[in-house]
Amino acid sequence: MKSLILDSSTRLLVLTGAGVSAESGVPTFRGMGGLWENRPVEEVASPQGFTEDPVRVWRFYSQRREGAAGVHPNPGHTALAEWERHLGDRFLLATQNVDGLHQRAGSQRVVEMHGNLFKTRCSNCERPPMDDTTVYPEGTVPRCGACGGSLRPHIVWFGENLDEADLGRIGEFLTRGDGKLVFLAAGTSGAVWPAAGLVDQVRKLGGETWLVNFDPPENAERFRHFVQGRSGELLPRLATLA
Template identity: 45%
Template sequence: MTTDLNDVRNIVILTGAGISAESGIDTFRGGGGLWEKHRVEDVATPEAFARDPELVLCFYDMRRAAIQEKEPNAAHAALARLDAGWPGDLLIVTQNVDDLHERAGARRVLHMHGEHLNAWCTACDVRSPWRDSLVDRPACPECGERALRPDVVWFGEMPYQMDRIYDAVRKADLFVSIGTSGAVYPAAGLVRTARDLGAATLELNLEPSQGSAWFDETRLGPASDLVPAWVD
């Protein structure tokens, strides 16, 4: 079992907030993280949205506006290069709701926790591209109902496309985790599934994640150094 790119064909890469940190997008946990400034229970659960939609929509309006001013960094660019040139199966499973992988040029990207730049109509179930505010309860472009919410996965909701993710993990001979604390399931459990099925596992993170013991190899440092060094 090897984490060397020359020895593998099918790769799953899980990314988290740490890969976008050097682009200036806040992470969630740790010093300065979003959950230090906002209580999860107030802004990132369906119950919070039912209780105080304005607070939740403001929180997401602020973050939706912020990501549009940020740029991909060297780590996003390195993964885009890998994606473009990789002949085998490759899937970037991102927990991030920003679009920096796509803006760096990556194509094989799956957003398991949704996307800031989509609005989801809970009346007609259609997702529409969305860049502006949601707090004034605009009408759904599809059905006209004022039932739009951010298209993100809150605690207690099912992450997107889990079947597709597990299919890719089953085929993978290398599983790489980049910039995630390993605190949130089911994403945090993917390394164990990959490992149980025989894949080599590599972690690239600023500090050991909660699941560090499950990785064959851990490299510590900023993603903008570690990811290009791994890919190139």
């Protein structure tokens, strides 16, 4: 297998997607057939879906909280935490996952681009998001203690924008200029934004690009290196720490 060299000049940005948590037992949306209760998952993961049926949305996220609380990081998560310990500030992990498994594996420099399953915020007022592991009883929608509005999961839903501060942190890391830039995407198709946008940006900056994914990439030509397989098996063997 090709080896990703992580030496004293490497500056590594890793982007992870749902595939990285699949081996922990957290299904990808595609793994669920894109369906939940036989309806497109977008219906419970979009602002429209929340307006139409907040009870359904909370049932979905309460189930996901229950599911994610009972799983554990896999060797793929652990490998990324080890790379970070080796590289320090020359490492940044941007994740599209909301399950918190990277942090539980020891990752510290993490940008949660799609939010966090264990945070809740008000859909109505500007109160900051709060930690929340509650599995709400069927049929309920929690209310904001400050304004009485409906609380919602702190998740970036389909059709919503990513946080500017998160994008800024990734942009700064990319353009920092020190060391040799490397980008690795894992468990994400690589064909959709932001993976696709990031790989193009890194190429423009002259960086090296890697993709580790189970399914073949739809944009193979964009990544310099593609390693096909399961991230929990491949990531622990991929890097040479020098």
